[in-house]
Amino acid sequence: MSTNDTVLCRSFGGEPLVRMVQSIMEEGVLICTQENFELWEKASIDPIIALAPFDAVYEYSEDLFHELDEAFGNVGDRGTKLEQLWRQAKPYKIIEKED
Numbered sequence: 001m002s003t004n005d006t007v008l009c010r011s012f013g014g015e016p017l018v019r020m021v022q023s024i025m026e027e028g029v030l031i032c033t034q035e036n037f038e039l040w041e042k043a044s045i046d047p048i049i050a051l052a053p054f055d056a057v058y059e060y061s062e063d064l065f066h067e068l069d070e071a072f073g074n075v076g077d078r079g080t081k082l083e084q085l086w087r088q089a090k091p092y093k094i095i096e097k098e099d
Contacts, residue, residue: 008058016068028053058089
């Protein structure tokens, strides 16, 4: 995995977000929206980024994202079902590039 990967992020409160990896830092993963990432790539405009802790960034799965999003949107599912779904998410693996 590397920069420009699409990832699934767990926000505070358990809301699922789809983001792009802008950079890997010692403290966590710098993420931004797809739109901001494209602006950064095409026009060298500084993207609006956020630092996500490593334990809140997962491999992207479209199916899992839709399940999580549905469970988050249903207030009755925000407890147990949402937690069960997040446990299915695979942690984002950072592979360091060889020199």
